[in-house]
Amino acid sequence: MTIRKKGSQHKAGTFSEKIKNQFQVLQQELNISFQNTALLYQAFTHSSYVNEHRRKLYTDNERLEFLGDAVLELSVSKYLFEKYPQMSEGELTKLRASIVCEPSLVVFANELQFGQFVLLGKGEELTGGRERPALLADVFESFVGALYLDQGLDNVVAFLERVVFPKIEVGAFSHVMDFKSQLQEMVQQTNNGPLHYEIVDEKGPAHNRTFISRVLLNDKELGMGRGKSKKEAEQQAAQSAMNAFKQLEQEEA
Known part of the structure; x- marks a missing residue:
C-alpha cells in the first residue's frame, strides 16, 4: 500500500x-x-x-x-x-x-x-x-x-x-563556543601553568588567509587549529586540545 x-x-x-x-x-x-x-x-x-x-x-x-x-x-x-x-x-x-x-x-x-x-x-x-x-x-x-x-x-x-x-x-559562532576559556578552566583545575598560543603558519592570498595556530602548556603542544582569522585558529586549537584531554580521560578511566 x-x-x-x-x-x-x-x-x-x-x-x-x-x-x-x-x-x-x-x-x-x-x-x-x-x-x-x-x-x-x-x-x-x-x-x-x-x-x-x-x-x-x-x-x-x-x-x-x-x-x-x-x-x-x-x-x-x-x-x-x-x-x-x-x-x-x-x-x-x-x-x-x-x-x-x-x-x-x-x-x-x-x-x-x-x-x-x-x-x-x-x-x-x-x-x-x-x-x-x-x-x-x-x-x-x-x-x-x-x-x-x-x-x-x-x-x-x-x-x-x-x-x-x-x-x-570555521568558527562563525566562536563567540558562543569559547573553547579558550573552557580549556583554561580545565588546565587550572590541575594547576599545570599558563597556556600559550602562537601562530605557526599563514597560507593563501591576503583576501583569503588561513591561519594555523597551536596551544602550548609548559612548552608542550596540546593542540593545533586553523581558521580565517588568528582568533578563529586559536579557538580551534583550544578545541583540539580539549578533545585530546577528553580522549586521555576516557583511556585512563
Whole structure:
C-alpha cells in the first residue's frame, strides 16, 4: 500500500509563467529539484500576497515556517550533539540558539538571495518587506519545512551541510563556543601553568588567509587549529586540545 503525502493547497498552475520561471531559476541555483513545486511556491508566499489575491486561494508560508523551525532545530541539534561530544547540555543549547536565531537565519537567507523570490503584496513591497529581517528569517524556515515535506530529513541535512554547518566549522559562532576559556578552566583545575598560543603558519592570498595556530602548556603542544582569522585558529586549537584531554580521560578511566 502506497501512502501519498497530502498536497499543498497551492495549485502550481495558478501562478504566472514569470513566477514559475523565477522558481525554476531558484531550484537551479540551489541544485535542488522539488517534486511538488507547490510546496516551494508556498514557502515563499507571504500573507500580504495572499490577502491581495484572495480569489486565487493561495496559501501563505506560516504553517511551513512552524514546521521548518522544528526541523531546523532538530537537524542542528543532531549535528552539534555529534560534532562536539565534549560540550555540556547548557553549552549545546546556547550554541544552537545562536545558530537558529533570527540574525543568523537572515544571513543564510541573504546569501541564498531568498529575498528576491518572496511573493509580497504591493503594500509590503513598498514598505521594504523584502529586506525585513523577520520576513527573511521566516522564509528560510519555510523553505526548510517545504524541503522536508518534499524530500525528507536526509535532504534537509544535505542542504544544511552546504549552507549552515560549514559556518559552524570555521568558527562563525566562536563567540558562543569559547573553547579558550573552557580549556583554561580545565588546565587550572590541575594547576599545570599558563597556556600559550602562537601562530605557526599563514597560507593563501591576503583576501583569503588561513591561519594555523597551536596551544602550548609548559612548552608542550596540546593542540593545533586553523581558521580565517588568528582568533578563529586559536579557538580551534583550544578545541583540539580539549578533545585530546577528553580522549586521555576516557583511556585512563
